[in-house]
Amino acid sequence: MRLCLFILSFLSLASQLCAQEESGIGVELEAPATFMLKGEVVDMETDQPIDKVNVEIAGKEYTTTNRAGEFSIRASVGDELIFRSDAFETVYYQVVDRQRVMVRAEPIPTLASTEKKLAEQASNPLGFETAIDSAKAYLRSDAGRSIEFVTLALESIQGGGDDDRNAIAFSTLGDINAFWGQNDLAISNYKRSLEYAEDKAVRIKLADNFRQNGNYQESIGEFERLLDLELSPYQQIEVYEGLGDVYASISDPLQSLKNYQLGLRIANSRQITPKITDLNSKIAESYAQEGKLEEAITFFDNSLDLAGRENTRRSAAEKNRVADFYNSNQNFDKEIQLRQEALDDIEEIGDSIIDANGINPLTVQNQNYKIANAYVAQDKYDEAIPFLEKSISEADQKQDLIVQKDATRKLSEIYRDLGDLDKAAQTYQQYVSVVDELYIQKEQELSQAARFNREITLRQNRIISLENERELNESRYQLAVDNQELIQKNNRIQKWIIGSLVVIALLLLYTAFTQRKTARQQRYANDLLALKSLRTQMNPHFIFNALNSVNSYIAQSDERAANRYLSEFSQLMRAVLENSEEDFIPLAKEIELLQLYVKLEHFRFTDKFDYHFEVDPNLQVDQFVIPPMLLQPYVENAVWHGLRYKEEKGNLLIRFRQLDTERVEVLIQDDGIGREHSKALKTDHQKKQNSKGMGNIKKRIAILNTMYSDKVDVSISDLESDGRGTQVTLILKKD
Structure with missing residues (x-):
């Protein structure tokens, strides 16, 4: 028999959601302004207007075109218009402004x-x-x-x-x-x-045909490989639905249900209505296969409601599908109700309908026959007889011998059970006649199918022969090309000798150039190596004192303070290690690291100083980069050699200010005892450690300025005329 598959394809483009993180600042986004967008839809080939085109903004607005092909819909910039019609391929249009829209639709090829x-x-x-x-x-x-x-x-x-x-x-x-x-x-x-x-669409078809051909493992493998590719939302739904169908075919309802649900999640988020209906129905069948009847009924109710909103054909097909479910669970009253509703839909359309599986046509005769079977299952023979008679009559008119045979046999059995042997015998004779006629028809169909398959095979072989012949012609052409190349080879050899002499001369020039370039690259590599070495050396003085602080808290049995300090210290160390391979990091990240460092120092010397960060609100911190932990040694000097020795409580100010579009000023200011007084208090060991730490910073800045054209300028001065306080000013350039 002919296997008819109606595949409805919809493409949907995902709306992309952008999330922006801003530290400490709340941002409210205003809804985009709406306006009446006007336009028209015309045939691409004839420029004739197309009426009754469905124009939709998914989840928002809907309208249709008038006889002039014109439409008007409320929209916003960024919305996606979807134009659907059975006369042309679905068109998607992104609204970019308020201008009138002109859509030229490509018509679907028809037989005419x-x-x-x-x-x-x-x-x-x-x-x-x-x-x-x-x-x-x-x-x-x-x-x-x-x-x-x-x-x-x-x-x-x-x-x-x-x-x-x-x-x-x-x-x-x-x-x-x-x-x-x-x-x-x-x-x-x-x-x-x-x-x-x-082509991903062809791969989906291949996977589905593997399933229909019984190659279930090949189908599963192909579908799973597709999931590793970048698919459109509709293709993702097709893949998950296909996997669900395969697992349903091999009686694995758990895997089938899982994949149907994944597909339904995408269909719901993208508002792909036909797939939502199909997947609700298939999920219901998976639950029914597991024996979870309540869940199955819930999803079948959803599919019936959704199908009813689509069109009469889809509604009738779904009613038949759900009626089959109720029949298998012996809920015959519900089955009869749904089949009668489906029967009304079929009679309204006046044509057969393909069922929800896309296989069996729903006709008046088979629905009447199934209604009669439901009555028979309840021993309601009198109610069943009229439906069987209608089924036989319709089947006879439509030459549907299969339904006519089954209905006639069933009617004969009912008359027999009711004791009306005359009618039973008469009906049985009709049944025998239909069987004979059906036997002849089947023989003809088998013969026609054999001829059909032979014809298709011959045509397929012709295409294969055509391909083979074309490959042979390509081989001959390639042989001719090879011969022509052989003839030209001698000329090329002569040219090659002359060219070789030229190349040798060029190689000598290139060697000199390369040596010079290698020397420059070696100097650059040496700078990188030195920079990396300096960059990974965080001040051991700070690490030693930080660990001593932890030890002090532990000795004082202040575990909470020790844990808190150690936790924040580990965060700083992790960030430093993560950035150790980078020449530059965003200024925003450097500010975060510096805030964490100052917080740790303040935790240790709470009674010695207060600190304050000022960040210019107009400073675009993500537009500037800075060497990682460049500022930390200057801040450490301010704390350890300026503020720590001050008798009264001091203040530390760290300010970030944008001078212009290309420069940022970083100010580190303390009102400590000053540089000269601090030197007098230092031990020889402290002087050595400080000299090494500041020396590393100076080397880093010197190397970076050599490699990146004066990236950082640093100046250090006394805050007061009497030498108290220290001010470090860094100018950071964007490029």
């Missing part, structure tokens, strides 16, 4: 439009695009002719070197095979398409 193109080009060979459009137009109605157009498309590719077109042709061929239930051929053609060009 393809026939028109063929008539216009009857005297000329078909182009690739026309042949592919023709193949797609005949895909659902004439497989043989559709494949023939794919063959013409392949023949139109000159030389066979167009990988993208080859990929499209074999992907289309795979679509044809998949639609007609030839999943093994579809797999082969999708693989060949991927050999020519990588």
Whole structure:
């Protein structure tokens, strides 16, 4: 039998959310202003307006175009407009201003439009695009002719070197095979398409056809590899849904449910309504498979509600699916109610409907038959008989011998059970006649299927032969090219000798240049090595005293103070180690490190000084960089050699001020005893340690200014005329 698959594809572009962190400053974002955006939708080929186009801003506004193809919708800059219609491919448009929008939609190829193109080009060979459009137009109605157009498309590719077109042709061929239930051929053609060009949409089709062909592990492997790729939201949903379908096929409801739920989460966040409906229904089936009936009913109720909002066809298909669930759980009253509602929908549309699985058509006759079965299961024979009679009548008119056979047999059995043997015998004779007729029909269908498969196989072999012939032609062409290259080889050798002499001369010049450049690079590398060595040397004086402070707290049994101090000290050390490999870090990070260091020193010498940080509110701290822990030695000198020896409580000021767009001033100021007085109090060991620490800083600044063109300027002066207090001023340049 024909396997009909209707695949509805929607593309959604994710709105990107930007999060900004600002330390100590709250920022309120105003909602973007809305305005009435106007525009129109026209056919790309004819410039004719298209009416009744669905125009939507996901989760916000909705409207349609009028007869002139015009629309008006309330929107904001940054919103995404979605234009949907069965007349053209879905179009996405990002609102950038208030200007009128003009949308030129590319129409979907139809059988009529393809026939028109063929008539216009009857005297000329078909182009690739026309042949592919023709193949797609005949895909659902004439497989043989559709494949023939794919063959013409392949023949139109000159030389066979167009990988993208080859990929499209074999992907289309795979679509044809998949639609007609030839999943093994579809797999082969999708693989060949991927050999020519990588396409995630084709990979999804390949994985799904693995499942339909019973290659479950191959399907799972392909789907899981897809999850490692960058997919659109709709493709992510397709992959998770596909994985759920595979696990459902191998009776693993837990894994099936897990993947359906992952897909539903994305569908809900992106408001992809059709997928929300499908996944609610499939989650319900997974719960039912696990025996969790209450959860299954909840999700089936959701799917029924969502399907009812889509359209009558989708609603009827979902009602049939849920009715099957209630039938399997012997809730026949609920089943009958849903099937009668589905029956009303089918009669309203006046056509058969593909069910939610995309396989079995829902018809008046099979719904009547299933309603009758539900009554029979409850021993309500009198209620079942009218539905069976309707089913038989409709099946007879529609030449649906399978339903007619089943319904006739069931009616005969009911008459038998009711004791009406005459009607039972009469109905049974009708059943025998239908079976005979069905047997003949099945033989014809088998014969037709065999012919169909032979025809498709022959056409497929023709394409393979075409590919082989094209590869042979390419080999011949390559051989001719090789011969031509051999003829030209002697000329190239002569030119090569002359060129070699020129190259030797150039090499001599290059060697001299390289030696000079190597010398410069060696000096630069030496500077980097020296800089790295100096950068990793944090003042051991501070580390030693910090650990002594911890030891002092422990000796005093002040574990809380020791833990607090040690915790913050470890944070500072970790940050210093993390930045030890960097020449420069953002000024904001240096300020954070300096604040943490001063906090630790203040914790030890609370009664000796107070400190204050001033950061210019106009200073763009993320625009400037600074060598890591450059300021710490200056602050340490202010604390240890200025403020610590002061009798009364001192003050430490650290100020960051932007001088202009290219420069920042850093001021470190203390009102301590001053540099001269501090020198007089130092021991020989302290003088040595201080000299080494400040010497490292001076070397770092000198090397950095050599490598980066005077990046940092430093000046140190007394705060007062009598030598008390110290002021360190650093000028930091952006570039």
